[in-house]
Amino acid sequence: MQQFKVVVAGPRASGKTEIVSRLAEKFGGKGVIHIDAAGSTVCMDYTYFDVNGSRFHFFGTPGADQFSVVRKSLSKGLNALLLVVNNGEPDSLSKARAIYEEIVGNRAVPTVVAVNEKNSEASLFLNEVKNVFNVPDSNVITVNAKSGEGVEKLFSEMIKVVTNHYSKNST
Ligand SMILES: Nc1nc2c(ncn2[C@@H]2O[C@H](COP(=O)(O)OP(=O)(O)OP(=O)(O)O)[C@@H](O)[C@H]2O)c(=O)[nH]1
Numbered sequence: 001m002q003q004f005k006v007v008v009a010g011p012r013a014s015g016k017t018e019i020v021s022r023l024a025e026k027f028g029g030k031g032v033i034h035i036d037a038a039g040s041t042v043c044m045d046y047t048y049f050d051v052n053g054s055r056f057h058f059f060g061t062p063g064a065d066q067f068s069v070v071r072k073s074l075s076k077g078l079n080a081l082l083l084v085v086n087n088g089e090p091d092s093l094s095k096a097r098a099i100y101e102e103i104v105g106n107r108a109v110p111t112v113v114a115v116n117e118k119n120s121e122a123s124l125f126l127n128e129v130k131n132v133f134n135v136p137d138s139n140v141i142t143v144n145a146k147s148g149e150g151v152e153k154l155f156s157e158m159i160k161v162v163t164n165h166y167s168k169n170s171t
């Protein structure tokens, strides 16, 4: 069975843990764990599930600066990145970019960006997200991590991006 390791990364409180929970709920995730303290991830979130004959492992990382070492460690050998930004926080994009550099560097890692609409009043323009991460329009998906709206679409985009990348690279 083909296995993919998807790392979920982004700034603190952007909604990574909520998204891992929604993915597990919607796709029958097994082995769900959340290691956190006072509502913030201090180690990791994890779940896995099988879709179309492939197994997807999700590793949710901590967003806080002091856990940079954990992020780097969890990101070893990643096959894809799910970046989560929060549209209510002005610094979310620059913080996410720094985390992206830390984890991905110059490697070609298939990336999907979830724009979490935590604050529907605030606007973090989708075009800005596309420019900062240099990803096509289709790889940027608006979600509501709490209600789960958009999470199916997010995962279906992830499948496309991963399948496309690894089928090309294996030929
Ligand atoms: N209203 C609302 N609250 C949200 C949403 N997404 C996350 N939250 C809340 O924001 C807080 C942080 O969400 P988490 O999913 O724990 O954020 P995180 O990115 O995992 O944070 P760290 O693990 O600290 O990096 C929690 O209290 C969530 O319930 C959302 O879409 N809407």
Ligand SMILES: [Mg+2]
Residues within 6 Å of the ligand: 016, 017, 018, 040, 041, 060, 061, 062, 063
């Ligand atoms: Mg978390």
